[in-house]
Amino acid sequence: MRIAVLGGGHGCWAAAAELTGNGHDVRWWRRDAAAHQALRDAGAMTVRDHRGTRQVRVGELVTDLAEAVRDAALIVIPLPSTTHADLAARLAPLLTDGQVVFLPPGTLGSVLFGKALAEAGNPADVAFAETGTLPYLARRHGATEVVISGYATRLPTGVFPARLAAKAFDVLRAAYPSVEESEDGLSGALMPRRSSTRRRRSC
Numbered sequence: 001m002r003i004a005v006l007g008g009g010h011g012c013w014a015a016a017a018e019l020t021g022n023g024h025d026v027r028w029w030r031r032d033a034a035a036h037q038a039l040r041d042a043g044a045m046t047v048r049d050h051r052g053t054r055q056v057r058v059g060e061l062v063t064d065l066a067e068a069v070r071d072a073a074l075i076v077i078p079l080p081s082t083t084h085a086d087l088a089a090r091l092a093p094l095l096t097d098g099q100v101v102f103l104p105p106g107t108l109g110s111v112l113f114g115k116a117l118a119e120a121g122n123p124a125d126v127a128f129a130e131t132g133t134l135p136y137l138a139r140r141h142g143a144t145e146v147v148i149s150g151y152a153t154r155l156p157t158g159v160f161p162a163r164l165a166a167k168a169f170d171v172l173r174a175a176y177p178s179v180e181e182s183e184d185g186l187s188g189a190l191m192p193r194r195s196s197t198r199r200r201r202s203c
Contacts, residue, residue: 001025001174004072006065006087008035011078011104013146014138017047017056019076019175026059029068036061038143046145066094074100074171078134081107088116095126100171102157106130110160127168131157135176151178158182 001024005016008030020026030036039045044055062068069075069091077087084103095101095117103109110128117126137150155178159165165181172179 001074001171002027002072003175004029004068004075006030006068006075006077006091007079007083008032009079010138010140010146011134011136013045013140014134014136014148015076015078016058017045017146017148018136018151020058021047021056022175024059024175027062027068027072028058028060029062029065033063042144044144047148048145049148049151065090069094069099072099074102074175076102076104076175077109078104078136081105081109084109084112088113089120092116092120092122095122095124097125098167099124100127100129100168102172102176103128103130104135104155105133110158114160125164127159127161127164127171129157129159129168129172131155131179135178153178155179156182 003019003024003026005012005019005026005028012028012030016026016028039058040061044057047054047056079087091101091113101113103113110130113128117124133152133155135152135155136148138146138148140146155176157172157179159168169179169181
C-alpha cells in the first residue's frame, strides 16, 4: 500500500521505519527538507528495537508535499497537535477521494483537518482518523538512527465523518493491525492515553 508519512518528529521516524519494513511503499516528507540530507547520504536508517539492530532503507524522502500525498491510500501524521493548523491548511487542497488521514495522536485534529478541507473548497471524500497516542515509544539518536522501545498493542481509533469509517478501517488495519474501532472521531480524540497498552522491550 502506498503511504505518506508527514513530519520529522520521533514518531515519524518510527512510522517510516515500521511501515517501510512491513513492505509498504512509503513517501516521507518533512517541512525541513535539509534535515533529511544525512539520511539520504547514508542510504538507510538504523533501527533498534526488541528485534535487535538493523538497517532499513526508507522509501522516498520527498521535498514536495503534493508529491508525498499523491496516490497515497493512507497519510500518517504522527505529530503533536501544535503542528496541525499549519499542516492542515497546506494539505487540504491536495487531498483526493478515498484517502485516509491518520492522526496519532489527534487531539481533535480530525475536526481541524476536516474544517480545513471544507475551507479550501475541496469536495474530496476524505476520512480523518485519530487515536489518543503515538503507536510507538521512540527516540531519534543522531542523524540516521531511531530507537523504538515499544509498539502499541491497542489503538482505539475514531473516524470523521463516521459514514466513512468502514472503508477507513480497512485501510488503517492494513498498516496498523492494532487499530480498534471507537464510536467516532470525538471518542477517538477523548480516549485516555492509558487505554493503549504498550509492549516494552529493552534495546
